[in-house]
Amino acid sequence: MLIFILFIFLDSQIGVGQQEKKEFKKNDKTSDSADSLYKIAVSNYKNGDLKKALLNFEKSHKLYNQLLAFRKIGECNENMGLLNFDLGDFDKAEYYFVNALAAYKKENYKKGESGILNNFGALSYSVGKYSQAIEYYLKALKVQEEIKNEILSATIISNIGGIYSKLKDFNNAIIYYNRASVIYKKLNDKKGVAKILLENGYIFMKQKKSSEALSNFKQALAIAEKEDDRLLEIEILSNLGEYYFTESNYEKALFYYNRCLKFAEEQNSLQYKSSARISIGTVLIKQNKYKEAEEKCKLGYKYALQLKAIAIQEEACKCLYQSYKFMGETQLALEYHEKISSLNDSLKIEETSNKMMTMEFQKQQLVDSLSFVKKQHLAELKHKEEVQRKEKQRNYIIATLCLMMLVAGGLWSSLNFVRKSRAALKIEKDRSEELLLNILPEEIAEELKEKGSVNTQEHNLVSILFTDFKSFTQTAANMTPQSLVEEINVCFKAFDLIVEKYQIEKIKTIGDAYMAAGGLPHPFEHSFRNVLLAGLEMQDFITIRVAENKQNNIPAFEMRLGIHAGPIVAGIVGVKKFQYDVWGDTVNTASRMESNCEVGRVNISETLYDIVKDYPEFDFEYRGEIAAKGKGEVKMYFVNLKTQT
Known part of the structure; x- marks a missing residue:
């Protein structure tokens, strides 16, 4: 990409x-x-x-x-x-x-500010922070409204298209690419045109439109060679390698990947020195050259670690896992399989807990060390005082000087130790706080850090969203454990981006179920509208995912989704592996909305319907009174987005 x-x-x-x-x-x-x-x-x-x-x-x-x-x-x-x-x-x-x-x-200098905001977006994209990247790009576009610089606008618009392409939202990606292409052609920016050709080629490749993909790649390569833009040429060669790999033409794939690596070495591009080696290793596995693949991917993994690029590290680990598996190195294969799982979910609660425990341990080490140094100094002082009383007057000055040197040395060592320990503690504290904010709302995290516990909160009206995959056990039985985890991870990552987009609070996942809440920890205008939009977008994602998987003959999960609104209690329970959670009859009713839903639909309660029925963008289908476990007959509604005319 x-x-x-x-x-x-x-x-x-x-x-x-x-x-x-x-x-x-x-x-x-x-x-x-x-x-x-x-x-x-x-x-x-x-x-x-x-x-x-x-x-x-x-x-x-x-x-x-x-x-x-x-x-x-x-x-x-x-x-x-x-x-x-x-x-x-x-x-x-x-x-x-x-x-x-x-x-x-x-x-x-507004033009410069816009360019830097765009570069921050590209930097965030490179390390996989896609929502943050889009924020930077939109800020950059806002500055462009003031200065109206077309070439910068085209570049930023292209970058937004790149995010959509990465998330496999190809329709939106093409819309943004076409907008940028019009500007590039108007300004006769040949490099810009080449970049759009490359991006369109990538999309055609993912859509399995082989001839269109190859045509776009070769047009882009011809422009890059003519313009003598080696960095752009490296990117195009990498995509051509991937194209021939998907076509199972491994000899041509190796040809383009090796050219990409050669130019990356010349330009000292660490990103492609890493990714090109990993790609070559992946091709070598297909050719049963496992030892050579291992050597390529090991060095590629080393560079990926220097880059701190999670996605490239994951590809390297997959390559090494396959190499060791086929070579019969079971222990090493297992080691890299575990690394893959870790990279897929690098912000687990256990990791946050471990970081906090490490920070507290280092803090206690510092306290104990300072206490030991203090006791040492006191013992030395008492010893010197005893020596001074027994020694003759002629030794008094020498003894005093020795004492002063010892104390000075001890104090210097103590000060140096304290300085280093504080620096180490600060680093770990900052990392732990960053991880903590990924699993708890900010004000909840602050209260937990300040008091060591969190008071429960009562909320009079909150919307609760539940999802669950239909026939999960039967579908999972036809999948390997690795592919099962990967499929759930793809879905839940998409859900995470959707809830972040609509300012909804993710509560937790339980097996194949996903739970979120609107209006927590504080209610805000249109929170109920946002929950409905999020639910509909989740179902749209699953519908597209099912179609893609069926086309590729891969098992897929269909989903039910239910939403209810009402009072809840929110807080944190336990002292280890803590989790922000909600309780109350509202949660149970939301679960019933999900279990009584149809596949691919969004089912809501009458309570929520009364709140959102006047929003103009929604259509509602009254389902009548439906028997819900433990609730009796409950009025329910399907919700849809109105068709744009």
Whole structure:
């Protein structure tokens, strides 16, 4: 999948105007030196000499700092961020982007601000944070409304299309790509056109439209070669390798993957040095060359760890798992299978609990160590006092000096230890808090950290949503354990994105059931509307997923979904592996709405119907009074979105 990054300063005019030099308010010699170094850095970047480019950007950055030329400071920082992105150092890239944004804001340079927000989006995309990436892209587009820069708008629109494509929402992806393509063609931006061809080729490949996919890839490659854009060429070669792999043409797949790896090595692109090796390893497994596959994927996994790219790590682990399985290395195969599971669910509650326990353990270590040092010092002081009383006057000065040196050394060691321990504690505390906020609402997490417990809360009116897969046991019996877990994970990941989109609180998953609540921990306007929209979107996702799986002859789950509204009690129970949960008859009734639903529909109670019946975007089907276990006869309604006319 493509990742678009804006190279918006590589072709900009470099500090040659008289007015700009006046703004620097410094001597012309420093200004000329800074501009000259910047031009050399741009040339290095275009020619693929990334290390020299980075060095010259750093030198020009220092001179621009002396001149207080904030726009140029921002441009240097942005280009250094882009260089580090190409080199696979995402942490450094983020550092430079933050500095660039600060400089642009001082200059009120809106074009630069928009470019940086787009780059933050690409950075989030690279590590799998898709919802965060979309937030950055939308912020960047908002700035574009002020400055109306078409080429930047096209790039950002393309990036949003890339997110939809990654999530397999190809219809929306194509809409955004077509919008961007119109702008690129209007501006005669050939590289932009090539990128859209590449993205459309990827979608055609996933839709199994082979001839259309290959045609788009080859058109994109011809443009990239003509424009001498090696980084774009690397991305196209990687996609061509994947295309021939899906066509089971392993020789051609290896040809394109090896070309991709060769150019990635030349450009020192850590991302493709990793992914290309893993792809080659995957092809070698198909050719029964398991040892060679293991060697390729091991190095690819090493680079993926440096990148901190979860998706690439997962592909490497899959490759190593298959290699070891076929070589009969059962223990190693099991080890990498477990890593796959861990990467699929890296934010488990157990991990949060373990991090907090580790933090508390280190804290206690620090306290114990300080106490031991203090006791040592007291013992030494008493010993020296005893020696002083027994020694003659001529030894008094020597004994005092020795004591002072010992105390000074002990205090220095203690201070150094405390400083290092506090730094380690802060790192673990920050990690634990980040994980905690992924499993609890923010204000609940703050209360838990402050008091060590959470007071239960009564809510008068909250909507509860339940989903459950029909005939789960029978369908699961036709699947391997790994494919079963993967299928549930795909569905629940999609549900997580949907509830986040509609500001709904995920409560928990129980086996194949998914539970969420609207209006927690605080009610907000249209929370009931949002719950209905979320439920309908979940059913749309499952419907599409079932169709895709059936087309590929893979077992699929059909789903029932029910929603009810009413009073509940919310809180946390237990002291280990804690979980935010809700209780009350409302929860039981919501469960009955689900169990009495039909596959593919959204079933709601009369209570919820009375609240949402006036919303214009919904149609409701009265089902009559239906017997619900433990509830008697209950009035129920199916809900649908009105057809747009």
